Amino acid sequence: MLGTSVARHKGITEPVSTAAPTPGELRLTRTLEECLHANNLYPSREEQRHRLDVLGALNAMVVEWVRRVALAQRLSEDVAEEHGARIFTFGSYRLGVNGPGADVDTLCVVPRFVDRNRYFFGLPDEQGSRAPTQLVLADILRQDERVEELVPVESAYVPVMKLRFMGVEMDLLCAPIALMKIPKNFNILEDAVLRNVDDATQRSLNGVRVTDSILELVPDVDTFRTTLRCVKFWAKRRGIYSNVLGYLGGVAWAMLVARVCQLYPRATSAVVLGAFYRLYSQWQWPKPVKLCPIVRHQHAGLRQLKVWDPSDPRDRRHLMPIITPAYPSMNSTYNVTQSTLRVMMEEFARGQRVCAEIFAAAGPDGASVSARDWSQLVEPSDFFARYKNYLQIEISASNPEDLKKWRGHVESRLRLLVQRLEMMPHVYVHPWPEAYERSTTVFFYFGLRFETDKIAREEGTQRARIDLNTPVETWLSTPDPRDTRSVPVMFWPERTSDMLVRVSPLKRAQLPEPLRFQRKRTAETREKAAPTELETKKPRIDGSGASSPLVSASSESKP
Structure with a gap:
């Protein structure tokens, strides 16, 4: 549904x-929506109703849990009933762009007497005393037959309980705020809720506050949702959806779409989508994207919160700042590297070209375009047909449980390997965010392109010598004296001897067969040049200190 008027921008x-939209633009949007439905991006009504039932059941459990804790604090029954708790959702579910089977991010806001470590997770206090089982939400959930796969992660940057409740995957956060009771008219967007909270609580509240602020700042929510659903699908298909690896996560994509919606408040989703690619293919990064002015508080209990500031040398180093709209404003994309920014800009440019072709073919009435035309925009990337050279990162452990922990650690450090590699002159790195699993081994891949003629010319040789040893070994097991904060992967304190990482340079023909036969590039291919002659002297680098590859390439060949 399109908004009929815009009171103010x-x-x-x-x-x-x-x-106002033209009949042709309305028709284009209908074909875009047909494309999204054809790709099964919408949950069924039955699934949506079930999720509402799940949230209602979880809310009832949380309210009863807080009542028990209040009674244990020797509050009267009547007073305990008043303290209450509130359940909020955030992420893709709250934004209204979740797909079938997607998880639900939830937050329970509780009064200050509900200690998160003691009553949410059941951790012992300083004297080693634990709360009774009936007062610990983690224990209450474990005993509920509707709950499966409960995994508390109390040491995470944002403490969370991961669980499956009534068949729905959920991440559950807890935020004790500086109030003795949660009022029925509680407004989580008021900055006062952050007063005197600890860092973990502020980060827990941040997800809901940012999501709700985005929805408040778009002129037409339905247009925003349709456009964002398409952009997220496109980003995943094109391999640029991963905050961990240096691309963008769901919130950052939502803010980019929201900004375009603000600039075209009455446009249809198809028009906003075309403007999205047109705007960001020309955006002059690191100019920040902002949905509203940045607020800086001087109130007691709030002024200590760090706000993104381009005059701060640390913030000034950010390559692609997309600033969250809720206080404290922060950059949601600090993981972006030179390489991932380059890949995203290439994809923005491709999206702009495809959309321009669709709009040109549509004509004034939009009658010449169908859902099939939009499918060109979201066709899968040909990453495994694009490069002649790849880097394979093989992560292994002796059992699935250890692999899950080890993979999480190594994956969180992959962007640092990207940064090490991109420091090499004339080397282009393209990290692929999707992992490929086999038993107790996980594989990640980077595409590599070498400007061999430039390398050979600078070396004064006929054949370029590309030594991957230094960046890979530094990342794995050699401390970098220039970066004392960056700990090598193999120095992780929780690592056991069976947790291994092996890094191998591969030619395209050496890729695993299922990857090697992905669809070849068509008109946009850049692989028509003469083949690059590569020699791998020693084919594998691992964390044990083994020698690494020295890659040689003919200077006459193209990257």
Whole structure:
């Protein structure tokens, strides 16, 4: 549904256009929606109703749990009933763009007397005393037959309990705030809720506050949701959806779409989508994307919170700042590297070209375009047909449980390997975010392109010598004296002897067969050049200090 009027503009600038949609643009949007439905991106009504039932059941459990804790604090029955708790959702579910089977991110806001470590997770206090089982939410959930696969992660940057409840995957956070009771009219967007909270609580509240702020700042929620659903699908298909690996996560993509919605407040989803690619294919990073002005508080209990500030040398180093709209504003994309930014800009440019072709073919009435035309935009990437050279990162452990922990650690450090490699002159790195699993081994791949003629010219040789040893060994097991904060992967304190990482350079023909036969590139291919002659002297690097590969390439060959 399109908004019929816009009372005032939302955003930090005036809109680019407030023109009403034409019949042709409305028709284009219908074909776009047909494409999204054809790709099964919408949950069924039955699934949506079930999720509401699940959230209702979880809310009842949390309210009863807080009542028990209140009674244990020697509050009267009547007073305990009043303290209450609130369940909020955030992420893709709250934004209204979740797909079938997607998990639900949830937050329970509780009064200050509900200690998260003691009553949410059941951890012992300083004297070693634990709360009774009936007062610990983790224990209450474990004893409920509707709960499966409960995994508390109390040491995470944002403490969380992961569980499957009534068949739905959920991440559950807990935020004790500085109130004795949670009022029925509690507004989580008020900055006062952050007063005197600890860092973990502030981060827990942040997900809901950012998500709700985005929805408040878009002029038409339905247009925003349709556009974002397409952009997220496109980003996943094109291999640029991964906050951990240096691309963008769901919140960052949502903010990019929201900004375009602000600039075209009455446009249809198809028009906003075209403007999205047109705007960001030309965006002059590191100019930040913001949905609203950045707020800086001086109130007691709030001024200590760090706010993104381009005058701060640390914040000034950010390559692609996309600033969250809720206080304290922060950059949601600090993981972006030179290489991942380059890949995303290439994909923005490709998206702009495809959309321009669709709009040109549509004509004034939009009658010449179908859902099949939009499928060109979201066709899967040909990453495994694009490069002649790849880097394979093989992560292994002796059992699935150890592999899960070890993989999480190594994956979180992969962007640092990207940064090490991109420091090499004339080397282009393209990390692929999707992992490939086999038994107790997980594989990640980077595409590599070498400007061999430039390398050979600078070396004064006929054949370029590309030594991957230093960046890979530094990342794995050699401390870098220039970066004392970056601990090598193999120095992880929880690592056991069976947790291994092996890094191998591969030619395209050496890729595993299922990957090697992905669809070849078509008109946009850049592999028509003469083949690059590569020699791998020693084919594998591992964390044991083994020698690494020295890659040689003919200077006459193209990257």
